[in-house]
Amino acid sequence: MAARPKLVTAAAVRQEPREFERQQEARLPPEERMYIEIYDAIMEHRLPAGTKLTEQTLGEIYDLARHNVRKVLGKLAADGLxxxxxxxxxxxxxxxEQEAHDMFELRQTLEQxxxxxxxxxxTAADFDKLRGMIERERDAYMQGNRPxxxxxxxxxHIELAKLTxxxxxxxxxxRLVSRTTLLISNAETTGQQPCSFDEHLLVVDALQKKDEKGAQHEMAHHLEQCACRMLKRPEKRFDLRAALGKGDA
Known part of the structure; x- marks a missing residue:
């Protein structure tokens, strides 16, 4: 399955990552825009695990026939989301819970x-790129931009895998990263963040020193921390239009 489309330049991302992406996404065909917006809403936990995606409502939001909506939902299903x-x-x-444990067990094997x-x-350029991603991750957290x-x-994690x-x-x-991201708690305690930039930095430090065993140790610890925080299923109902930023239109 193809990765989520990359719509931004490095310079633009560093300035206003989401605003620039939204401007470009608005010019995409409806099917692509629907895929990207739902993908982001899921990954950013605006649409939590268990939320129903109603074909009729999505068709109205994106002005798409049901068979087109089904195609997009099929693509998201192939992504594991x-x-x-x-x-x-x-x-x-x-x-x-069993699938969650199985997925993290498999991630441990693959990420080792x-x-x-x-x-x-x-290469040195690869590590520069990874450190840039971690810096953006840190900035987003410090600015309170949780999504x-x-x-x-x-x-x-996907970028690391691409380097292989x-x-x-x-x-x-x-697929595993997308699906396990759904399980991370919405109520983390400060200083105990899953998928934290500090843990990512320790991984990169070890990799750049070519300390293979050290990198494997840091990644194993990092994934254990992630696995400790499973998503507690919310009981309240979510408004599909609001979660996709479509208001009452």
Whole structure:
């Protein structure tokens, strides 16, 4: 499954990442815009696990026929973000506790492989890019921009996987990272953040020193911290239009 479209230049991202993206997204075809906006709403926890995605409402929001809406939902399902249930419809993925443990166990295995490959073959330019991502992640957190921080935290793991050059590995991790991001608690305690920029920085420091074992240790610890905070399913109902920033129109 293709990655979420990259719509921004490095300079623009550093200035106003979301505003610039929104301007470009507004010019996309409705199907692509729907995919990106739902993807972001899920990854940023504006649409929490278990939320129903109603075809009729989405069709009205994006002025799309139902078969086009189904195509987008199918793409999100392939990404691991949406579950399609026969005779019930589409729901934001809500993994069970057992699936959550299984996913983090698999991530541990795959990301250890990533550490091994990146420690051996990443370049100085690669590490500069990773450190830039961590800086943006830190900035987003310090500015209280939790949605952007969550997305950047997830993107960091995908970027590491890309440095291996193994696209099958990238696709597998993208699905797992997307799906496990849904499980991170909405009520983290300050100083105990899952997918924190501090933990990411320790990983990169070890990798740049070509300390393969050290990098594997830091990544294993980081993923253990992430796995400790499973999402508590909210009981309240969510307004689909509001979560997608569409108001009452």
């Amino acid at each position: 949406v579950d399609l249930e026969p005779n019930r419809g589409a729901y934001i993925a809500s993994p069970s 492989m990533v550490m091994q490959k990146v420690a051996r073959q990443a 952007l921080w969550i997305r950047l935290s997830a993107d960091f 050059g193994n696209m099958l590995l990238v696709d597998m991790l993208r």
